[in-house]
Amino acid sequence: MASLTLTIREAVRYRGRSGQISWIAHRISGLAILAFLVIHVWDTANAFFAPNIYAWSLALFKNPFFALGEVGVMAAILYHAMNGIRITILDFKPEWWIYQGRSAIIVWVMFFALFIPIAILMFSGLAAHCGEMAAVGDSCWRLPSLSEFPPSMFE
Amino acid sequence: MATISEKQGISRRSVTIQSNLERNAFMFMRMSGIALLILAVGHMMIQHVLNSSTNLTIQFVAQQWNSWGWKIYDLLLLAFAIPHGINGLRNVLEDYVHNETAVKWINILLAIFVVATLLWAGYAILRFDATPFMD
Numbered sequence: 623m624a625s626l627t628l629t630i631r632e633a634v635r636y637r638g639r640s641g642q643i644s645w646i647a648h649r650i651s652g653l654a655i656l657a658f659l660v661i662h663v664w665d666t667a668n669a670f671f672a673p674n675i676y677a678w679s680l681a682l683f684k685n686p687f688f689a690l691g692e693v694g695v696m697a698a699i700l701y702h703a704m705n706g707i708r709i710t711i712l713d714f715k716p717e718w719w720i721y722q723g724r725s726a727i728i729v730w731v732m733f734f735a736l737f738i739p740i741a742i743l744m745f746s747g748l749a750a751h752c753g754e755m756a757a758v759g760d761s762c763w764r765l766p767s768l769s770e771f772p773p774s775m776f777e
Numbered sequence: 778m779a780t781i782s783e784k785q786g787i788s789r790r791s792v793t794i795q796s797n798l799e800r801n802a803f804m805f806m807r808m809s810g811i812a813l814l815i816l817a818v819g820h821m822m823i824q825h826v827l828n829s830s831t832n833l834t835i836q837f838v839a840q841q842w843n844s845w846g847w848k849i850y851d852l853l854l855l856a857f858a859i860p861h862g863i864n865g866l867r868n869v870l871e872d873y874v875h876n877e878t879a880v881k882w883i884n885i886l887l888a889i890f891v892v893a894t895l896l897w898a899g900y901a902i903l904r905f906d907a908t909p910f911m912d
Contacts, residue, residue, distance in 0.1 A: 664897070667897055669905060680835065743826055744825065
């Protein structure tokens with residue numbers, strides 16, 4: 623615990639420039655993806671083990687709170703993928719370590735170039751969904767209850 | 778012969794490291810990372826950009842898992858993503874946990890979690906039968 627506090631304090635104090643920012647972003651995005659992935663995998667397994675619970679979770683995840691999280695996961699995956707490739711290349715090509723700073727900036731540029739249009743697409747999909755729900759007198763903000771998805775629905 | 782890198786003050790010396798768990802974990806992170814660049818980023822593009830979670834239904838999932846192509850894609854994604862993610866968590870934890878017994882227990886518990894998740898979700902994908910969801 624003491625070392626975690628130390629890490630957080632030093633992360634703010636230490637002036638590691640681009641490499642340090644990449645290191646922090648890689649860790650945080652990785653942990654965020656893992657948190658989502660574990661829930662996602664065990665939830666998706668319910669398509670087999672408990673289809674009604676899976677159908678309920680799909681409805682639940684259409685709520686804008688979860689949709690926002692989905693955009694966040696997209697950002698995390700895109701950054702983690704771009705930066706992961708950079709790490710892998712530099713691990714096997716020490717001669718290119720002189721390009722450390724430049725490569726970190728290329729990763730950020732590639733990330734934003736991919737993420738911004740994708741985020742716009744995802745948010746417009748969400749807006750369309752909320753519009754459709756409102757048109758039938760429902761709200762996309764309403765959290766569906768599990769009782770709306772009885773086990774008998776797939777029999 | 779002076780190589781370019783030597784002129785720039787960086788010399789490269791190759792060392793042979795004996796195969797061990799940590800070395801294999803290091804290599805696995807790089808190799809699975811390359812696989813996930815295609816599998817995971819592809820999954821995000823197909824399922825979250827071309828298709829959207831806002832109109833995802835269990836019928837859509839059933840339609841995909843009615844084909845072995847999608848089942849194999851998702852099994853591969855599962856088999857690379859879970860160990861990659863959990864090993865990443867292990868790397869992070871080992872930076873902050875210095876007690877050797879605790880590290881040993883973290884390794885054991887995380888390994889059990891990986892195996893349990895792969896078996897549970899892998900079984901679900903393999904055994905999934907789409908017929909009740911198709912009209």
